[in-house]
Amino acid sequence: MDKDIVDPSQDFELPPSLRFLRQLVTVLTITMIAGVLVIIALLVIRLNEDGVSLPASVTLPDGSAPIAFTQTKDWYAVVTEDNRILIFDLNGVLKETLVVNN
Numbered sequence: 001m002d003k004d005i006v007d008p009s010q011d012f013e014l015p016p017s018l019r020f021l022r023q024l025v026t027v028l029t030i031t032m033i034a035g036v037l038v039i040i041a042l043l044v045i046r047l048n049e050d051g052v053s054l055p056a057s058v059t060l061p062d063g064s065a066p067i068a069f070t071q072t073k074d075w076y077a078v079v080t081e082d083n084r085i086l087i088f089d090l091n092g093v094l095k096e097t098l099v100v101n102n
Contacts, residue, residue, distance in 0.1 A: 059092060 014022065058078060060066060064086070068079035075095065078086045085098040 055088075055090070055092060057092075058088070060086065061094075 064080040066078045070077050083100040087096040089095050
């Protein structure tokens with residue numbers, strides 16, 4: 001039998017540096033999979049939280065046309081075309097009107 005031909009039935013042992021590299025790749029793969037699972041879990045938890053709910057309707061003073069809306073947990077505000085900011089409580093009662101000067 002020729003010396004250069006390797007018998008495939010023999011066990012092949014990796015050199016120590018390649019065994020270490022293979023272990024590092026395995027650990028990195030496990031770490032990446034765990035990280036992706038943690039990120040997915042955090043997104044699911046965060047997106048399922050009860051957020052701020054929008055009011056069913058907003059009644060504006062006559063002649064007001066809305067151009068922007070923002071809301072917090074205690075109040076919401078509507079910016080109108082005539083440069084006013086109307087601040088309402090969550091029950092729809094107008095609390096304050098601010099006039100923005102150009």
